[in-house]
Amino acid sequence: MGDVVxxxxxxxxxxxxxxxxxxxxxxxxxxxxGSQKRKDRLERSRLEKKIEQSKLEKAPTDPSKD
Structure with missing residues (x-):
């Protein structure tokens, strides 16, 4: 006989x-x-830094000229 299951x-x-x-x-x-996710995070942060560095600062407006 076989085993009981x-x-x-x-x-x-x-x-x-x-x-x-x-x-x-x-x-x-x-x-x-995980390495793919890490690579994407690094790439995204590198792009954000590049964009932040290339932004032009607006000149402060002079309220007396209005």
Whole structure:
């Protein structure tokens, strides 16, 4: 005779396996690695600094000339 198997445990394990497989597919499809996120943050901060440095300052307005 074969081994006795608890069907509830078997079903729960199957569901966990399916869930883990779906999570892996979602990470591949939608996720980005930490290094990609870091690179994007650095690039964004570099661009913000460049934009800030290239802004022209407005001359203060003289209220007596109005």
């Amino acid at each position: 608890n069907l509830n445990k078997f079903r729960k394990q199957q569901e966990r396996d399916r869930s883990a497989k779906q999570a892996e597919e979602n990470r591949i499809r939608h996720g980005r690695t």
